[in-house]
Amino acid sequence: MNDKAKAPAAGGSSRANTKKELPEHLKAYKHVWVLVELERGVVHPVSWELMNEGRKLADKLKVDLAAVVLGAPGGTDHVVTDAFCYGADVCYVVEHPALADYRNEPYTNVATELVNKFQPEILLLGATNLGRDLAGSVATTLLTGLTADCTELDVDAEGSLAATRPTFGGSLLCTIFTLNYRPQMATMRPRVAAMPVYQQGRTGRIIRHEVSLPEDDIITKILAFLPDSTSGKANLPYADIVVAGGLGMQNGDNYQLVKHLAAVLGAEWGGSRPLVQKGWIPSDRQIGQTGKTIRPRLYIAAGISGAIQHRVGVEGADLIVAINTDKNAPIFDFAHLGIVADATKILPALTETFRKRLAVTRSAAE
Ligand SMILES: Cc1cc2nc3c(=O)[nH]c(=O)nc-3n(C[C@H](O)[C@H](O)[C@H](O)COP(=O)(O)OP(=O)(O)OC[C@H]3O[C@@H](n4cnc5c(N)ncnc54)[C@H](O)[C@@H]3O)c2cc1C
Numbered sequence: 001m002n003d004k005a006k007a008p009a010a011g012g013s014s015r016a017n018t019k020k021e022l023p024e025h026l027k028a029y030k031h032v033w034v035l036v037e038l039e040r041g042v043v044h045p046v047s048w049e050l051m052n053e054g055r056k057l058a059d060k061l062k063v064d065l066a067a068v069v070l071g072a073p074g075g076t077d078h079v080v081t082d083a084f085c086y087g088a089d090v091c092y093v094v095e096h097p098a099l100a101d102y103r104n105e106p107y108t109n110v111a112t113e114l115v116n117k118f119q120p121e122i123l124l125l126g127a128t129n130l131g132r133d134l135a136g137s138v139a140t141t142l143l144t145g146l147t148a149d150c151t152e153l154d155v156d157a158e159g160s161l162a163a164t165r166p167t168f169g170g171s172l173l174c175t176i177f178t179l180n181y182r183p184q185m186a187t188m189r190p191r192v193a194a195m196p197v198y199q200q201g202r203t204g205r206i207i208r209h210e211v212s213l214p215e216d217d218i219i220t221k222i223l224a225f226l227p228d229s230t231s232g233k234a235n236l237p238y239a240d241i242v243v244a245g246g247l248g249m250q251n252g253d254n255y256q257l258v259k260h261l262a263a264v265l266g267a268e269w270g271g272s273r274p275l276v277q278k279g280w281i282p283s284d285r286q287i288g289q290t291g292k293t294i295r296p297r298l299y300i301a302a303g304i305s306g307a308i309q310h311r312v313g314v315e316g317a318d319l320i321v322a323i324n325t326d327k328n329a330p331i332f333d334f335a336h337l338g339i340v341a342d343a344t345k346i347l348p349a350l351t352e353t354f355r356k357r358l359a360v361t362r363s364a365a366e
Contacts, residue, residue, distance in 0.1 A: 036079060
């Protein structure tokens, strides 16, 4: 483990005495796989973000990047096309009626069967509800290591996966290796990695695999699908613009100024962790290490100090604008634009200015 700001150089000497020889039967494991999360016809974007990470690992290892697509018969073609365009060289496709909706048992059986047959050295999944559930059972079944919620993935000089994640309450980063087992498994949260470029017309090799999944052998049954009534509300990880407030907003009433600016900009709103603890905002609006990771084009942070636990959740933003009365606040170390001012005064002024400017732009467009 090491200081928060920087993960150890992959292949550092700290583990020199811990590495054992990989057992002979695991030496054949090759290639990097991303398990594509497909639910009700829609791919979770984290799967494509992982293709970006997977591509880098595969290029370093000089192996193929493969997408694993599981779904109902006839329901995967569009996913396979997209997987190639997002960088896959190979697609392993398993279609079966029992895979129409996610259930742990058939998905685990199929994923482990694929791994045992085709032997990937690295298997990546999104740290979503589905990915976390599946990764745990697949790793347990395969008796291999899994590093959850990684913030960085790399390969060391010996070709081992160096999976970095926060530890000790986020005050340290640790880099974890799975040296003696295969595949090396890791999950990564949405928006930690960037989306890859969509390369229209790119194709690759499709490997279809037949499985036997008698419905009678599966304990869990899907009786009905009830969509989450809150889905589509807070969508911080994928918002283009996010406005957030911190303790510098001073009270819940002042926090409303954050929401006003967000409404004018068509943005999502959120905040630092203490605001959740104070009950000013709900927990699904918390941004940071134990909240949401965001990657907007514009992030406006008002009255937020920029503690490391907040920083790790926002530093993927294209443009960070910080408003803080303290010119020495840590947020100015990583913000692109800083405004040293009272947020309770600046926010209404920004809201009014944007309201007028956007009204002019919209009426000109009509
Ligand atoms: C295990 C763990 C996990 C955590 N996870 C998270 C997480 O996910 N997200 C998160 O945010 N935090 C998290 N934290 C908490 C984190 O360490 C900080 O305590 C927190 O981010 C601070 O919130 P803040 O910036 O709103 O408040 P403060 O640190 O108190 O900062 C308030 C800032 O507002 C400024 N200010 C004051 N008045 C004004 C004004 N009128 N106008 C403008 N600026 C003003 C001050 O100068 C100050 O910089 C975590 C902590 C731990 C231990």
